Amino acid sequence: MSAESASAIQRNQVDLLDFVDWSGVECLNQSSTHSLPNALKQGYREDEGLVLESDADEQLLIYIPFNQVVKLHSIIIKGPEEEGPKTVKLFSNREHMGFSNVNDFPPSDTAVLSEDNLKGKPVILKYVKFQNVRSLTVFVEDNQSGSDITKVEKIVLCGTTVETTRKAMPGD
Amino acid sequence: MVLEATMICIDNSEWMRNGDYSPSRFQAQADAVNLICGAKTQSNPENTVGVLTMAGKGVRVLVTPTSDLGKILACMHGLEIGGEMNLAAGIQVAQLALKHRQNKKQQQRIIVFAGSPVKFDKKVLEMIGRKLKKNSVALDVVNFGEEDEAKTEKLEALVAAVNNNDSSHIVHVPPGPSALSDVLISTPIFTGDGEGGSGFAAAAAAAAAGGAGFEFGVDPNLDPELALALRVSMEEERARQEAAAKKAAEEAAKQEKGEQSTSQDVNMTDTAKAGTSESENKATDLTDDENALLQQALAMSMDDSSSNIATRDTDMPEAAGDDQDLALALQLSVQDSMKDESSPADMSKLLADQSFVSSILASLPGVDPNDPSVKDLLASMQNQSEHKKDEDKEPKEEDKK
Numbered sequence: 132m133s134a135e136s137a138s139a140i141q142r143n144q145v146d147l148l149d150f151v152d153w154s155g156v157e158c159l160n161q162s163s164t165h166s167l168p169n170a171l172k173q174g175y176r177e178d179e180g181l182v183l184e185s186d187a188d189e190q191l192l193i194y195i196p197f198n199q200v201v202k203l204h205s206i207i208i209k210g211p212e213e214e215g216p217k218t219v220k221l222f223s224n225r226e227h228m229g230f231s232n233v234n235d236f237p238p239s240d241t242a243v244l245s246e247d248n249l250k251g252k253p254v255i256l257k258y259v260k261f262q263n264v265r266s267l268t269v270f271v272e273d274n275q276s277g278s279d280i281t282k283v284e285k286i287v288l289c290g291t292t293v294e295t296t297r298k299a300m301p302g303d
Numbered sequence: 304m305v306l307e308a309t310m311i312c313i314d315n316s317e318w319m320r321n322g323d324y325s326p327s328r329f330q331a332q333a334d335a336v337n338l339i340c341g342a343k344t345q346s347n348p349e350n351t352v353g354v355l356t357m358a359g360k361g362v363r364v365l366v367t368p369t370s371d372l373g374k375i376l377a378c379m380h381g382l383e384i385g386g387e388m389n390l391a392a393g394i395q396v397a398q399l400a401l402k403h404r405q406n407k408k409q410q411q412r413i414i415v416f417a418g419s420p421v422k423f424d425k426k427v428l429e430m431i432g433r434k435l436k437k438n439s440v441a442l443d444v445v446n447f448g449e450e451d452e453a454k455t456e457k458l459e460a461l462v463a464a465v466n467n468n469d470s471s472h473i474v475h476v477p478p479g480p481s482a483l484s485d486v487l488i489s490t491p492i493f494t495g496d497g498e499g500g501s502g503f504a505a506a507a508a509a510a511a512a513g514g515a516g517f518e519f520g521v522d523p524n525l526d527p528e529l530a531l532a533l534r535v536s537m538e539e540e541r542a543r544q545e546a547a548a549k550k551a552a553e554e555a556a557k558q559e560k561g562e563q564s565t566s567q568d569v570n571m572t573d574t575a576k577a578g579t580s581e582s583e584n585k586a587t588d589l590t591d592d593e594n595a596l597l598q599q600a601l602a603m604s605m606d607d608s609s610s611n612i613a614t615r616d617t618d619m620p621e622a623a624g625d626d627q628d629l630a631l632a633l634q635l636s637v638q639d640s641m642k643d644e645s646s647p648a649d650m651s652k653l654l655a656d657q658s659f660v661s662s663i664l665a666s667l668p669g670v671d672p673n674d675p676s677v678k679d680l681l682a683s684m685q686n687q688s689e690h691k692k693d694e695d696k697e698p699k700e701e702d703k704k
Contacts, residue, residue: 159437159438159439160436160437160438160439163467163468186436186437186467187433187434187436187437188433188437190437226407227407229402229438230437230438231402231438
């Protein structure tokens with residue numbers, strides 16, 4: 132169990148990076164030099180020098196749409212000890228949220244990240260809430276040390292796709 | 304061409320009554336707003352623009368972001384001046400209006416016209432600026448009207464707080480001879496961070512300069528079809544005038560040679576003879592009326608040289624000579640089409656007066672009455688309705704000149 136969680140991939144769980152619809156990915160309050168692909172894209176996120184930074188204050192609002200319906204199982208957020216995120220709220224299937232209405236809806240799940248999490252330990256989510264996810268909104272409310280800038284090194288989403296039924300084709 | 308939703312915040316406070324921008328600050332502001340709306344909607348048809356006023360009884364949204372330019376311009380009518388500008392509330396309401404835009408893919412932008420003193424603290428403005436930046440809203444400020452160091456400093460701080468990657472700008476427009484709109488055209492507020500909008504800006508600048516650089520006062524960029532139509536019709540008119548002038552000159556020379564007969568039959572046969580002599584180079588196998596008319600139509604559409612035009616005109620009497628009734632009908636139809644006011648009789652009297660005609664022709668530019676071809680043509684000219692038609696045209700053109 133621990134070995135599995137350490138490798139961060141469990142049975143049938145895949146990295147949902149392949150199913151991310153990159154054209155719709157948005158991040159509010161990110162710094163222009165240190166932007167979301169640094170934390171999300173393959174290759175960039177492995178590089179610890181490339182981080183996603185917040186800009187005007189310490190909050191971040193990340194919107195990730197998928198190109199098909201997925202089930203989300205767990206999430207890994209890596210960051211530095213001090214400026215890494217602390218309270219992270221996840222919203223499933225809410226389009227175009229802003230900082231002003233982020234507190235209007237209850238989140239699908241809330242995660243308070245510990246140091247282990249920031250080192251790579253996955254956060255297991257309430258699976259039942261993430262059965263039918265078309266898009267995910269990640270709201271980073273504050274960071275570990277309370278500094279003005281939040282830094283995120285890597286974000287990994289683990290889950291499965293939903294079995295889609297195939298329409299009967301002519302000639303079957 | 305970036306897809307954008309813009310909210311324009313207008314200052315309609317008491318300070319806008321001042322006339323240091325002609326005709327008044329408020330009017331200059333309104334012109335600038337109109338120009339901006341046009342530029343935004345032109346650079347991308349899906350762009351939307353909204354307008355709100357910051358002074359008066361309170362911040363009031365006149366029109367929510369829409370791509371309908373007419374609606375935007377209409378709401379600018381009947382705006383009243385009064386009260387004090389509330390910058391903070393204005394920006395916050397603009398931000399709210401943008402948040403509820405229909406197309407969430409549009410970038411958000413606020414354009415503020417700050418003409419009166421700003422009563423808020425720099426700190427408050429900076430906080431507002433940071434909030435705008437957090438929500439990725441760009442801000443452009445037009446600082447005009449009251450010249451106040453504190454005001455300038457506050458507005459600079461506001462824009463600096465919002466600015467993310469050079470998307471927000473502040474422009475200072477001091478009072479002066481040039482209009483507010485003209486000054487704004489060259490700023491990044493119009494040129495949209497230096498891309499596509501510059502085409503519109505250039506055209507607008509040309510229009511503002513009164514179309515001085517362009518023929519006919521119409522910019523080919525703005526309206527190519529109109530410019531082309533104007534140019535073509537100008538050339539046609541010029542060609543027609545030249546042809547008529549040349550023909551009239553020839554006719555005058557011929558009259559001087561001494562053709563005195565005024566009887567219509569004689570004239571017709573004369574012109575027929577002259578016509579045949581002249582139309583040697585032209586196909587003379589015009590036995591049918593239809594053929595003749597067809598040739599005339601072809602000649603007219605091809606816009607031939609003046610000699611051909613003369614022959615065309617003489618073809619008609621040729622054809623008509625065969626049939627008096629037809630001749631009469633032709634004359635009538637030609638007269639109707641020319642909408643000639645003076646009766647043919649008067650014109651014939653006038654034209655019979657050789658000295659009058661020659662004096663007219665002498666004053667025509669580029670016409671040499673001694674040119675033999677001109678003289679030939681004039682010899683054939685009498686009180687024909689067809690020739691009358693051209694001469695009516697020619698004195699009319701004289702009058703026009």
